[in-house]
Amino acid sequence: MKLVSFIGLSVTALTLAFSTPSFADNGRRIDVDSKVVTEHKARINGERFSYTATTGTQPVWNEQGDAVATLQYTYYTRDKVDDRTKRPLVFSFNGGPGSASVWMHLAYTGPRVLKIDDEGYPVQPYGVKDNPYSILDVADIVYINPVNTGYSRVLENEKGELPSKSDQQKMFFGVNADIKYLAEWLNTFVSRNERWRSPKFLIGESYGTTRVSGLAHELQNRQWMYINGVILVSPTEIGIKREGPVEAANRLPYFAATAWYHKALSADLQAKDLDELLPEVEQFTVNKFLPAIAKGGFLPADEKRAIIKQAAKYAGLSEKFVEQNNLDIPNNFFWKELLRERGQTVGRLDSRYLGIDKRDAGESPDYWAELTSWLHSFTPAINYYLREELNYKTDIKYNLFGNVHPWDRSGNNTGENLRLAMAQNPYLNVMIQSGYYDGATNYFDAKYTMWQLDPSGKMKERLSFKGYRSGHMMYLRHADLESSNNDLRDFILKSLPAEGKAAKY
Numbered sequence: 093m094k095l096v097s098f099i100g101l102s103v104t105a106l107t108l109a110f111s112t113p114s115f116a117d118n119g120r121r122i123d124v125d126s127k128v129v130t131e132h133k134a135r136i137n138g139e140r141f142s143y144t145a146t147t148g149t150q151p152v153w154n155e156q157g158d159a160v161a162t163l164q165y166t167y168y169t170r171d172k173v174d175d176r177t178k179r180p181l182v183f184s185f186n187g188g189p190g191s192a193s194v195w196m197h198l199a200y201t202g203p204r205v206l207k208i209d210d211e212g213y214p215v216q217p218y219g220v221k222d223n224p225y226s227i228l229d230v231a232d233i234v235y236i237n238p239v240n241t242g243y244s245r246v247l248e249n250e251k252g253e254l255p256s257k258s259d260q261q262k263m264f265f266g267v268n269a270d271i272k273y274l275a276e277w278l279n280t281f282v283s284r285n286e287r288w289r290s291p292k293f294l295i296g297e298s299y300g301t302t303r304v305s306g307l308a309h310e311l312q313n314r315q316w317m318y319i320n321g322v323i324l325v326s327p328t329e330i331g332i333k334r335e336g337p338v339e340a341a342n343r344l345p346y347f348a349a350t351a352w353y354h355k356a357l358s359a360d361l362q363a364k365d366l367d368e369l370l371p372e373v374e375q376f377t378v379n380k381f382l383p384a385i386a387k388g389g390f391l392p393a394d395e396k397r398a399i400i401k402q403a404a405k406y407a408g409l410s411e412k413f414v415e416q417n418n419l420d421i422p423n424n425f426f427w428k429e430l431l432r433e434r435g436q437t438v439g440r441l442d443s444r445y446l447g448i449d450k451r452d453a454g455e456s457p458d459y460w461a462e463l464t465s466w467l468h469s470f471t472p473a474i475n476y477y478l479r480e481e482l483n484y485k486t487d488i489k490y491n492l493f494g495n496v497h498p499w500d501r502s503g504n505n506t507g508e509n510l511r512l513a514m515a516q517n518p519y520l521n522v523m524i525q526s527g528y529y530d531g532a533t534n535y536f537d538a539k540y541t542m543w544q545l546d547p548s549g550k551m552k553e554r555l556s557f558k559g560y561r562s563g564h565m566m567y568l569r570h571a572d573l574e575s576s577n578n579d580l581r582d583f584i585l586k587s588l589p590a591e592g593k594a595a596k597y
Contacts, residue, residue: 120487122243124151124162128484131171134203134222136229137581142171143203143228147484149243150281152273160255160263163277164243166193166482167285168203169232177289180231180320180584183278183307185238187299187328189270190496192242193235194474196297196325200567201227201577202235204477206469211444212568214468220477225577231293231584234281238274238303239264240494243486266500271306272314278307279315291588293321295580298533298564301327302506308520309509318517318595321587322510323580324524326533326564330507332544334537340420341382344406346534347426348373350443351408353529353561356430358405366528366561373406374536385419423531424456437461442563443529462563467492507545514551518595521554521587525576527566528559535559556583 127148134143146167151159173179186195198220199206205223209215227233237244246264248254255263263269282288296304301324311317324330334342351357352366361369384391384399391399403419404411408430414421427438428449435452439445439462447461471492478484514520524542526535542555558579560566567573589595 117245117488120489122162122164122245122486122488123149124159124247125149128482130482132203134226134228136203136224136226138224139229141229144169144171145482147478147482150277150284151247152239152277153280154263158249159247161239161246161273162244163237163239165234165236165281166197166478167232167234168228170228176287179290180293180588181282181287181290182227182231182233182293182295182584183304184233184235185274185294185296185300185303187297187301187303188241188493188496189238189265189299189499190241190494191299192237192474192490192492192494194242194470194490194492195565196295196567197235198470198473198477199565200573201233201295201580203228204481205573206473206568208469208568210570212442212465212562212565212570214465218469218472218476220473220481223573225574227577227580227584230581232287232290236274236277238270238496240496241491242494243488243490244494245488261498261500265496265498267302267306267502267504267506269500270303271310271506274303275307275310275315278311279317282317288317291320292317293323293584293587294319295323295325297325299328301325302330302504305330305506305510308513309506312513312517318519319513320519320589321521321523321583323583324522324538326526326530326566327524327538327541328533329537330510330541331504332507332541334540337382337385338540340385341377342536342540343421343423343426343534344377344381344403345370345373345536346443346528346531347407347409347421347430349528349535350426350438350531351406351430353444354408354431354438356408361405370528370559374539376402376406377536381419388418427457427531428455439463439531439563441530441532442527442565442568443531444563466565466568507541511546511551514546514554518597519587519589521583522556523579523583524555524557525566525579526557526559527563527572528561530564530566532564 127146130145132143149162149164152161154160184196186193203223203226204220207219207221246254294304294307304322308319308322400411400414404414430438432452437447437449437457440460442462445462447457449458475490524538526538528535539557542557560572562569562572567576
């Protein structure tokens with residue numbers, strides 16, 4: 093046993109070493125199969141309790157039983173739980189593809205979060221603080237880094253050679269390859285940690301929503317592991333097409349939300365609360381804007397003029413600009429145009445963030461103001477946290493963004509597979525969480541995906557949507573960190589069937 097002291101924190105750290113060999117990455121090494129266990133205390137949702145953090149690596153095996161990769165994870169369990177079989181277990185993934193699990197780990201659901209201001213902007217000195225809203229009071233959580241993200245890596249063979257790039261893509265770097273090997277890995281993890289009887293949940297953010305949508309089906313149909321809930325945070329299209337007029341029209345409610353935030357709307361619209369404004373814009377989008385775009389060049393002139401006028405008013409743009417774009421306003425044009433007269437651009441993933449360009453002219457911003465701001469905070473925090481608080485030490489570089497490209501996007505049926513998993517499993521519920529100011533995976537696209545996920549409407553009572561006044565990572569805003577975790581907590585608890593309730597229709 094080794095006692096490690098931190099400011100305001102006492103941690104007992106137990107290091108367990110395995111005989112599996114270590115892996116070299118440009119001379120830096122990480123154990124292929126290892127774990128470090130540390131003990132902590134927290135006050136979450138008004139309740140004080142102790143918890144255990146297990147940080148380690150676990151191999152990915154091929155069909156021949158050879159270790160071909162190792163995935164780094166962090167597993168949090170609440171201590172002194174009388175019956176672990178009733179304790180929910182949440183598997184957490186971020187997206188990219190190629191992104192580590194750091195974002196939701198250190199800013200959303202975990203027991204420790206970034207030191208940032210109440211709106212999500214970086215502050216120094218960098219570091220972490222307690223998260224009083226974490227879902228750890230009601231569920232254990234595993235944060236998983238797919239291959240080449242975080243400390244996870246492809247392994248050399250017995251000759252010391254890495255698989256070819258094309259072989260790596262077939263094994264790991266594609267929609268279906270990603271789902272297949274992660275499902276196998278989760279099976280091993282659940283078995284090792286004796287969690288087969290626990291209720292299980294999947295949460296994914298951005299591309300992670302494609303991942304967990306596919307995993308719900310893969311786990312049920314290939315691993316025979318049934319899931320109680322799937323949470324889609326800032327979802328991608330998950331294979332549900334939104335092309336042409338639908339894609340163009342669906343941007344308008346996001347444009348309106350962003351313009352409202354920056355006080356770029358007319359006085360009458362600006363006077364409305366966002367909760368009042370957005371339903372109005374959504375109705376216009378579905379009932380008038382989408383049909384108008386669909387009519388294209390054959391839209392009657394008087395009708396076109398009325399649509400241009402209203403769309404420009406909702407988007408905070410000039411009528412001339414909307415007309416010149418034939419009602420189809422590209423996102424990058426909007427990010428540059430909305431505040432052009434103020435000499436500022438707005439962010440892509442979170443349009444509350446402002447940037448400044450070399451030239452006010454042009455069609456798109458020079459850089460993404462929100463991403464550079466986030467990297468300020470996340471990079472030092474995760475490197476500090478894993479090494480100095482969780483006592484997991486390695487010279488391997490932590491990849492916030494790893495090399496996983498080219499990514500094979502063919503055969504993406506993840507949305508349909510999620511629908512099928514829900515149909516097969518009456519216990520399975522789905523919740524979507526989106527930020528109104530997210531321009532990368534906009535909230536109205538997320539609503540559209542939810543509507544199209546089950547066209548029959550037979551399972552719509554098991555589908556829900558929650559919106560927040562922030563962006564792609566809505567939890568960076570303090571008010572939404574609280575509300576989004578509370579929504580998660582409620583979803584998890586409501587998705588646990590009553591004792592004795594059978595999984596049947």
